[in-house]
Amino acid sequence: MFALESTILLPAAEFRSQLVEGLAGPGYVVFPELLRPEIAAEIRAEMERLRDAGAFRPAGVGRGESNRLAPATRGDGTCWFEPAALTAAQSKLGAVLEAAREGMNAELFLGLWDSEGHYAIYPPGTFYRRHLDRFANDSRRTVSTVFFFNPEWTSADGGDLRMETSGGPRDVAPVSGTAVFFLSDRIPHEVLETRRERFSFAGWFRTRE
Numbered sequence: 001m002f003a004l005e006s007t008i009l010l011p012a013a014e015f016r017s018q019l020v021e022g023l024a025g026p027g028y029v030v031f032p033e034l035l036r037p038e039i040a041a042e043i044r045a046e047m048e049r050l051r052d053a054g055a056f057r058p059a060g061v062g063r064g065e066s067n068r069l070a071p072a073t074r075g076d077g078t079c080w081f082e083p084a085a086l087t088a089a090q091s092k093l094g095a096v097l098e099a100a101r102e103g104m105n106a107e108l109f110l111g112l113w114d115s116e117g118h119y120a121i122y123p124p125g126t127f128y129r130r131h132l133d134r135f136a137n138d139s140r141r142t143v144s145t146v147f148f149f150n151p152e153w154t155s156a157d158g159g160d161l162r163m164e165t166s167g168g169p170r171d172v173a174p175v176s177g178t179a180v181f182f183l184s185d186r187i188p189h190e191v192l193e194t195r196r197e198r199f200s201f202a203g204w205f206r207t208r209e
């Protein structure tokens with residue numbers, strides 16, 4: 001396990017309090033500069049290696065038996081983390097997720113048991129239409145998180161994550177270092193069409209049942 005201070009730019013206590021206040025208040029929080037640039041670059045390089053090795057698969061929608069390909073809904077390719085076999089880069093992201101999970105459990109009593117997640121690559125011209133992350137047949141997903149790995153992204157590149165909040169739409173550019181957390185059953189969101197290859201990690205903190 002890696003020290004949190006060597007992974008994120010915010011002091012651990014600050015990270016935890018902003019996370020907890022965001023989820024307890026509006027139900028989401030955006031950290032514009034969370035991951036250290038060298039960690040974001042390491043993860044980006046790993047994603048490119050995995051892509052070149054053919055490790056990404058077209059993503060589906062729905063859980064278990066009801067999972068199916070749905071190119072009209074989402075066009076990304078995904079590469080799932082294997083919790084028992086995380087790479088060094090993945091363990092660094094994992095340290096941030098664990099700190100978040102502990103903070104949310106300690107202060108919000110969410111009973112988050114574990115997390116699951118995948119890298120995602122959206123080729124140019126793809127998107128992920130409006131959806132909630134909680135499945136109809138499985139209510140364990142409670143808090144969602146997304147990290148972005150796109151250096152030098154401009155607004156002309158598209159690909160914003162658009163969250164539907166009580167205060168209206170909130171668009172977040174998928175710029176390296178930025179991370180978002182939100183309540184899985186409360187915040188509908190979508191990935192707007194991207195014009196450049198777009199790299200992200202999507203993860204979900206789950207209750208036990």
Ligand code: OGA
Pocket residue numbers: 120128133146161189191200201202
């Ligand atoms: C998802 C999702 C957003 C992103 O995979 O459920 O909403 O920016 N991803 O990758």
Ligand code: MN
Pocket residue numbers: 131132133189
């Ligand atoms: Mn989602």
